[in-house]
Amino acid sequence: DSGVTQTPKHLITATGQRVTLRCSPRSGDLSVYWYQQSLDQGLQFLIQYYNGEERAKGNILERFSAQQFPDLHSELNLSSLELGDSALYFCASSVAGVQETQYFGPGTRLLVL
Amino acid sequence: DQQVKQNSPSLSVQEGRISILNCDYTNSMFDYFLWYKKYPAEGPTFLISISSIKDKNEDGRFTVFLNKSAKHLSLHIVPSQPGDSAVYFCAASATGGGSNYKLTFGKGTLLTVNP
Numbered sequence: 001d002s003g004v005t006q007t008p009k010h011l012i013t014a015t016g017q018r019v020t021l022r023c024s025p026r027s028g029d030l031s032v033y034w035y036q037q038s039l040d041q042g043l044q045f046l047i048q049y050y051n052g053e054e055r056a057k058g059n060i061l062e063r064f065s066a067q068q069f070p071d072l073h074s075e076l077n078l079s080s081l082e083l084g085d086s087a088l089y090f091c092a093s094s095v096a097g098v099q100e101t102q103y104f105g106p107g108t109r110l111l112v113l
Numbered sequence: 114d115q116q117v118k119q120n121s122p123s124l125s126v127q128e129g130r131i132s133i134l135n136c137d138y139t140n141s142m143f144d145y146f147l148w149y150k151k152y153p154a155e156g157p158t159f160l161i162s163i164s165s166i167k168d169k170n171e172d173g174r175f176t177v178f179l180n181k182s183a184k185h186l187s188l189h190i191v192p193s194q195p196g197d198s199a200v201y202f203c204a205a206s207a208t209g210g211g212s213n214y215k216l217t218f219g220k221g222t223l224l225t226v227n228p
Contacts, residue, residue, distance in 0.1 A: 006156075035216075042219070042220040043202065043204075044218075045217070048215060090156050092156075101147060102159075104156035104157045104159075106156045107154075109154070
């Protein structure tokens with residue numbers, strides 16, 4: 001158990017809908033990262049937050065957004081969903097120092113029908 | 114542009130023997146490297162890491178070797194056990210000046226350890 005929690009574990013929805021994925025980082029970790037794992041692309045970095053502020057963006061679509069709240073939990077919002085958004089979404093957290101390890105949650109499996 | 118490459122999609126070894134998983138990278142700014150293990154339907158689990166100032170790091174049965182000049186790292190598992198069967202991901206980050214510490218992953222190698 002990495003100490004990172006994600007809800008829900010599974011999500012099935014329809015095209016055009018909007019969903020919210022939630023992540024609670026390990027106790028004491030200030031930085032949260034979101035990754036997407038699809039069958040053909042592997043694990044791709046989406047976005048990073050550090051202590052409530054966006055720090056970096058990766059391959060994140062404009063239809064997707066995220067935020068980190070004062071209690072450090074984070075939410076990833078996916079809107080106008082398309083079939084191709086079906087994937088595993090992982091959250092990771094780290095202390096936010098130098099050369100640090102990221103610890104991953106169990107993921108949310110999103111299926112868009 | 115794949116900056117971290119794991120060229121072997123799969124590897125099969127006998128229990129008790131050594132497993133060697135390889136990883137190559139192209140970005141010379143990478144200075145921190147990690148190996149993660151992943152079972153189906155679970156998140157990646159951190160195994161071992163190495164900083165670019167070292168060429169070897171050991172933790173129990175796991176040893177990571179880094180060859181900076183060749184931009185190559187490898188994970189050795191000795192002795193291999195059936196429970197080691199999983200997908201292994203190599204990841205790298207650039208941690209210098211203003212970097213965001215995002216991890217760039219390889220596509221993974223499926224290790225199967227046969228009893």
